[in-house]
Amino acid sequence: MTKRELSPQQAAFYRVIFGTETGAGKWFDICLIVIILTSVLIIMLDSIESYHLRYGLLFLQIEWAFTLLFTVEYLVRLWCSPNRKAYALSAYGVVDLLALLPTYLSLLIPQTAPLLIIRLLRILRIFRVLRLLSLLNEANILAEALHRAARKILVFFLAMIILATIFGCLLYVVEGPEHGFNSIPHSIYWAIVTITTVGYGDVVPMTPLGQSIAAFGMLIGYMVIAILTGIVIFELNTRHTDDEQKAKEEAIRQSRNCTTCATVEHDRSAHYCRQCGSPLPAPGHEPESK
Numbered sequence: 151m152t153k154r155e156l157s158p159q160q161a162a163f164y165r166v167i168f169g170t171e172t173g174a175g176k177w178f179d180i181c182l183i184v185i186i187l188t189s190v191l192i193i194m195l196d197s198i199e200s201y202h203l204r205y206g207l208l209f210l211q212i213e214w215a216f217t218l219l220f221t222v223e224y225l226v227r228l229w230c231s232p233n234r235k236a237y238a239l240s241a242y243g244v245v246d247l248l249a250l251l252p253t254y255l256s257l258l259i260p261q262t263a264p265l266l267i268i269r270l271l272r273i274l275r276i277f278r279v280l281r282l283l284s285l286l287n288e289a290n291i292l293a294e295a296l297h298r299a300a301r302k303i304l305v306f307f308l309a310m311i312i313l314a315t316i317f318g319c320l321l322y323v324v325e326g327p328e329h330g331f332n333s334i335p336h337s338i339y340w341a342i343v344t345i346t347t348v349g350y351g352d353v354v355p356m357t358p359l360g361q362s363i364a365a366f367g368m369l370i371g372y373m374v375i376a377i378l379t380g381i382v383i384f385e386l387n388t389r390h391t392d393d394e395q396k397a398k399e400e401a402i403r404q405s406r407n408c409t410t411c412a413t414v415e416h417d418r419s420a421h422y423c424r425q426c427g428s429p430l431p432a433p434g435h436e437p438e439s440k
Contacts, residue, residue, distance in 0.1 A: 160230040182223070185216065192213060192216070195209065224246050224247065295382055303378070306377060315338055317345070319334055322337040324355070325360045336353070341367060344367045344368060344371065345368075347371040
């Protein structure tokens with residue numbers, strides 16, 4: 151669906167709801183964030199048994215009031231959006247919709263009510279309010295580095311799954327059910343907990359051989375952290391180096407000025423001026439102006 155023309159009323163609502171350029175738009179987002187935080191707080195308090203027994207009905211009424219308010223807000227966003235499909239499929243649109251569904255689903259499936267905590271994700275709008283563009287740019291750089299390292303991380307992740315399976319099988323054979331390693335999947339669970347250095351301690355090897363294998367797995371766990379960190383840092387450094395190299399090349403390209411006709415911004419590989427045909431100075435060796 152392409153963008154559509156908005157009526158004056160829709161345009162006014164759009165500037166307030168989707169924008170932060172106006173004072174009304176900023177206050178709308180701030181009020182919305184306060185309401186979201188309040189609704190999340192109500193959900194958290196309702197999960198405490200003593201509060202639920204005493205104020206459960208009140209919490210339910212407040213929750214439905216919030217849900218109706220968010221429903222109206224979502225429908226108004228669709229109404230005043232220039233591209234309804236783009237908003238509905240965007241990250242904010244999906245989160246806005248998911249923030250509504252659990253309440254309505256709780257009428258059929260009461261166990262879905264705690265999923266309302268997803269409303270906390272809507273606090274991401276605070277980035278628009280505070281205009282933290284520099285932080286968003288840094289986040290984009292990190293996301294780009296993770297994307298470029300995705301294949302390396304995937305290969306490393308698959309290798310760790312294989313190692314966890316091997317360690318789990320070894321401990322299942324060495325320790326056995328009498329020491330808590332009841333099955334191979336349970337032993338693989340122990341291996342993952344050990345390699346990731348989490349160490350719950352619910353299952354521990356008792357024999358000297360099993361403890362030796364566990365110690366080796368712990369050492370591998372430290373390697374896991376170091377290697378994953380190294381992969382991401384390498385991609386970040388590569389991006390930084392590429393940016394510096396592009397900046398240097400651009401500076402050299404722009405500084406290669408013809409000393410005869412003063413034509414600027416020649417290509418780095420050019421030897422003669424594209425305007426007058428005079429020989430160009432070597433990159434970075436232009437004579438200083440007097």
